[in-house]
Amino acid sequence: MLHRGQSWLAAKLTKHASRDVVYQRDEVSVELSATIGKSEYEQDDGEGVITRAQVRDFLINTKDLLQSDIGTWPRRGDRILETDGDTTFVYELMSIGNEPPWRYSDPFRVKLRIHTKLVDTIT
């Protein structure tokens, strides 16, 4: 029952709170619905050399990704392109702190939480 509830909630999230993004791996691109899970700023000053990045989490239905041309779990280095008006923001899958680039967002593996960082802005 909880699984059904989670699936219902995931469907509502996809329907009402998501936007289309392009998921890209090398030459393969697919359009998917994604919900923005988190957006914040990260700074790392390892070795005294500071690098900052815009961090963004995308929530994507597990089935949508696996049944697309991508066909496998997310991989480090994959890219997500989010277009806002005339601007396309290019995010790349990367680890956040000690977390790998992605994890399941819920106990029933309905959605994937994909960690990305902004690597390019195309206007």
Place this chain on the structure above:
Amino acid sequence: MTATPATVIQIAESVVAEINTGDFSKTNLSAQRLYVPNFDLEDMKELRVTVVPREVEYLPLDRGSNKYHATIDVAVQKKFSKGDAKEIDPLVFFVEELADYFRLKRLNSFVAARCVKVENSVLYSSEHWTQFNQFTSLLTLTFELAK
């Protein structure tokens, strides 16, 4: 009247000039001197070379002068896509070229200073590698002069 910059700054500026005019495997370099290298990941698509004055040490030489040691960091950074040997090996080679170039080198525009020590203690930062898909190597040069 413009005051003469501090010795460590003059040394750092000379290092910048030599990197930018030197004959290395990476061309069209635009190294810059900064107090704190502080970049957005978005800006790391191109190779960045940053020269940072880090430390100064005075050691007694004689009654009237000191052996002056200036430590200068040279950060070599670039965002990579795959992080494979094809992409990273040339960057490691470039860092080695810089190390070889400065070893025992007297700076062209500040001949009093001679590089007496070259360290590459951070061959590549594993933190920047995992967190940003970015190559960051830190070369530490120690210049000596009597002052």
